[in-house]
Structure formats: C-alpha cells, structure tokens
Amino acid sequence: MDDFVLESPLLKLPLEALKTSLKQQQKLVERDTAWLTQQAAEPCTPATLDKMVTRLEQLKQKLVDMKQEDGARIAQSRARLAHLEQPPDVLASQRLDRLVADYMLRRGCLQGSTHYAQRHNVTPLIDADVFARVAEVASALRGGHAAACLSWCNDHKTTLRKRGSTLEFSLRRQEFVELCRVGAYAQAIEYARKHFPPHRSVHGSQINAVCALLCHRPDTTLEPYRTLYAADQWHVLAALFVQTHHDLYNIPVHAPLEIALSSGMAALKTPACAEALKHHKTQPLTLDTWLVDAGQAQGNPKTNTRHVCPICSPELLQLSASVPIAKAARSHLVDVLDPEGVLEGENVPVVLPSGRLYGLQSLRAYCTRHGIAADKVVDPATGETFDAATVRKAFVL
Structure with missing residues (x-):
C-alpha cells in the first residue's frame, strides 16, 4: 500500500486549518473595516469614537489569538515534516503509535489517546484539539442542542455554501420540528419566517413538508411527518456534522489504522x-x-x-x-528457520507429522546443530522427535 494514503492526512489537516483561519481573519478585517469606514463618513461624537476604538481593540485581540493558533499549526506542520524525514525503521515504529492514538481519538477516547500519545512521544502527530471540538459538538447534537453546531456553520458559512452542504438547513429544520413537538406553533412560524427563506431556492419542497408539521401531532403515523418527528434525528445530525467537518478538513472517513489493517489482511x-x-x-x-x-x-x-x-x-x-x-x-514460501531463505531448490519444503512445514536443508542443519541422530528429526517449534522416514515432501499447487 502506498504510504501516501497513511501520511497525507498528517499534513493536510494543519494546512486546511490554516486556510480556514486566514479566511476567517480576512472576513473579520473586511467586516470591521466596512463598519469603521461607514462610521467615519459621518460626524463623529465622542461616544462614536469610543465605540470605534473598542471595536478596533476587539478586532486586534481576535487577530492576536488567531495568530497564536496559526503559529501552533505551523510548528505542528514542521514537527510532522521532521517526523517524515526520519529513517524508515524509526518512522514505521512511530507511525504505528500515531495510528493507534488517532484511532482512539476517532472513537472518543480523548483522555486515553492523549496519555498514549504522550507516553510514546507522538503528541505533535495527532490532532487531539480538533477531534475534541468535534466530539463536543457531536455530543451536544445527540443531546438535542444545535447552538454549537450552528455557530460552527456560521464560521464556515462561505465554504459550506460553495460545497452545497445541507448541514445548516438540516439543523434549522430540526429546531423547527422541536418547536412543533412541544406545541409552540407561534414560535415555530416565527422561526420559519426568519431562517427558512435563505434555503427556499434549494430546499423548497422540504420546507413545505416540514411546515406541514403545524397540522400534525408528534404521534402521527403518516409519512414523512412520522420520520421528521423521529427521536433519532439528532443522532443523524451528529453523524452529518462529523462527515461535513471531515470533508471540510480533508480528514479520511475511515481511520488510517483501519486502512492499513484491512490492506495488510487482504494481502495475507x-x-x-x-x-x-x-x-x-x-x-x-x-x-x-x-x-x-x-x-x-x-x-x-x-x-x-x-x-x-x-x-x-x-x-x-x-x-x-x-x-x-x-x-x-505465484506463491512465495519463506523458510521459518531462515527468514532470509525460501523453500525452493535444495531447500525443498517438507511436512512433519506435527503438521508443520520447514525447509529440508534448514531442518537438517537445525538437527545437526542440536545433536539429533541422522535417522531422527525434531520439530523446532514443539520439540517433538520423529523418525526421518515420516517426513513428507510438500508440493505447492
């Protein structure tokens, strides 16, 4: 299997995080600059000047915080590049530790993964902070709370819109469903008027269907209203968020450990x-x-x-x-008594009564070293002794 499949996520995620951070910084600067320009175009009172100064100070603090996060990402990328430049044997050992820690992160074992990474010195090679935030938002969704996920959607609104993501609409629809579930129909209508219009052009038919919940109780058996009222919809949203997040940051859906393990098992x-x-x-x-x-x-x-x-x-x-x-x-048989040798030529494969297979030449050399009689053979794995006449030649089809 190509190492690129296992190593590419190691470098992609920090780069995608940097790209997202730069876009957010640009958005903040453009928004606040436009507001300041508008305020400066009119006669300014002392109160207005104070607001402008406060706005600039807040912008500065946000940019400083984001710059620190970017610095940490850059340092992380450098550490990962240095990791990939190590000798192959060291790289293979650390790769296994990294894949195990990454798998634990994906399964929600955040604390265990952190301890494992620290013990094996692979902390810079895993993204514990990223998966911790994902786990926090997904847990909130499974608990029926969409605020954190909606905030995340707002931070990545432009990118999600370009990708045609349905996450934000699905969240808005579910919040409307919850209002209908408790009979808050007036609030549901107000909520729909405020949040559904931006999605009307793409999800018009779904909006019509969900608005019909105003006429159906939660115990309805009619479709699609019964499905919209289903209690497991929050779990569906949590899975949709994780998938959307991973797509946005180029994180593989399957853990690299699963990919490596399945490839190795398929080869054997x-x-x-x-x-x-x-x-x-x-x-x-x-x-x-x-x-x-x-x-x-x-x-x-x-x-x-x-x-x-x-x-x-x-x-x-x-x-x-x-x-x-x-x-x-083509089969390629390796001699267990001599990993550098193969079962061919004079070292033909033979089978002992114990059912184990060895190379004839290697087996004779082993018996000679251990003082076994010429008419006897010993199984190196079990220590059992057999008559040499019971040894059978093996043929590979």
Whole structure:
C-alpha cells in the first residue's frame, strides 16, 4: 500500500486549518473595516469614537489569538515534516503509535489517546484539539442542542455554501420540528419566517413538508411527518456534522489504522484462511475470549501460533471476515528457520507429522546443530522427535 494514503492526512489537516483561519481573519478585517469606514463618513461624537476604538481593540485581540493558533499549526506542520524525514525503521515504529492514538481519538477516547500519545512521544502527530471540538459538538447534537453546531456553520458559512452542504438547513429544520413537538406553533412560524427563506431556492419542497408539521401531532403515523418527528434525528445530525467537518478538513472517513489493517489482511488472506473462518466458533471476539483463545494456543505446543498464518490467529480471524482473499499469481514460501531463505531448490519444503512445514536443508542443519541422530528429526517449534522416514515432501499447487 502506498504510504501516501497513511501520511497525507498528517499534513493536510494543519494546512486546511490554516486556510480556514486566514479566511476567517480576512472576513473579520473586511467586516470591521466596512463598519469603521461607514462610521467615519459621518460626524463623529465622542461616544462614536469610543465605540470605534473598542471595536478596533476587539478586532486586534481576535487577530492576536488567531495568530497564536496559526503559529501552533505551523510548528505542528514542521514537527510532522521532521517526523517524515526520519529513517524508515524509526518512522514505521512511530507511525504505528500515531495510528493507534488517532484511532482512539476517532472513537472518543480523548483522555486515553492523549496519555498514549504522550507516553510514546507522538503528541505533535495527532490532532487531539480538533477531534475534541468535534466530539463536543457531536455530543451536544445527540443531546438535542444545535447552538454549537450552528455557530460552527456560521464560521464556515462561505465554504459550506460553495460545497452545497445541507448541514445548516438540516439543523434549522430540526429546531423547527422541536418547536412543533412541544406545541409552540407561534414560535415555530416565527422561526420559519426568519431562517427558512435563505434555503427556499434549494430546499423548497422540504420546507413545505416540514411546515406541514403545524397540522400534525408528534404521534402521527403518516409519512414523512412520522420520520421528521423521529427521536433519532439528532443522532443523524451528529453523524452529518462529523462527515461535513471531515470533508471540510480533508480528514479520511475511515481511520488510517483501519486502512492499513484491512490492506495488510487482504494481502495475507488465502482461501485456507476463509475455510478456517467457516469452522471458527461464532462468538464475538472480546478481550476475555481473546485471552482464552490465545492462552490455549500458547499453552498447547501443538497449536502454538508463533509460526501460523496471522490471519488464522484469534486476533485477526474474525476481523478479516469481510476482507477479500489476496490474488497471488505465484506463491512465495519463506523458510521459518531462515527468514532470509525460501523453500525452493535444495531447500525443498517438507511436512512433519506435527503438521508443520520447514525447509529440508534448514531442518537438517537445525538437527545437526542440536545433536539429533541422522535417522531422527525434531520439530523446532514443539520439540517433538520423529523418525526421518515420516517426513513428507510438500508440493505447492
């Protein structure tokens, strides 16, 4: 898999945050400049001058705060560039720690992710502040509060409009629904007159449908009014906000850890793995069941999974259920006794009665080093001894 898929979010998010910040600063300066120009065009009283000075001081403070945030983003980008310039072995180790911390962030484990990142020195490589804000807004939406999300929409109004986002309209519609739910019809009508007109050209039919709630109670069974009154609409809005936010900042929908894991499993999965999955017990893989499976495998030398296909291990077997089988035009067998060697030529693959496969040349060398008789062979994994005549040559189809 191309490293770009895993590393691009590392650099994209700080850059997108900087772009958004610069646009907001430009918007603030243009808005306040226009107001000051309008005030200066008329005769100014001392009170007006005080307002102008206060407005300028507020603008200055906002710009200073935003500049500090931009400086932190620039420092973060430099740290990430330095991370990518490290030797491959160091980069691979830190990448795994970063992917794990990022996955924890996406699953809402903010405190655990922060501690993990600090312990493994990858704090500059994760965006804890970004995901913390996302989690806060999404949690508020699931609790039935849209104020924080509407404020976010207002900060990114221009970009959301260019992208054709429906988030703001969906929030306004839901607030109208909540007013109808409690029977506040007068407030609902006033709310619709204030907030629906900007969306009339695009969402006219949906506005007509939601306004019909004024004639339907929350216990209605008619569609689409029953769906509009559904209690899970706030959870739908929370998911829509997360998706919109990630699209805006070029954050992948799927965690990079999931992408890397699925790619690795797809590269290793064989038809034999799929067959093993059919006969595997169907109980969910939890921490307790994993410990039992792993403990049994480690306690029985005949089922020790140290040299078994990782896809067939208790850790990955169920996770790989939906992963496609790798398409390999040519098999390449690696000798477990000599990772640098392959099972070909004089080092032909042979199978012991224990069911394990080794290279014949490597197995003979192993037995010689350990003083095994010429008519005997020993399984390096289990320590079992067998007659040399029981060794069978393996053929790969």
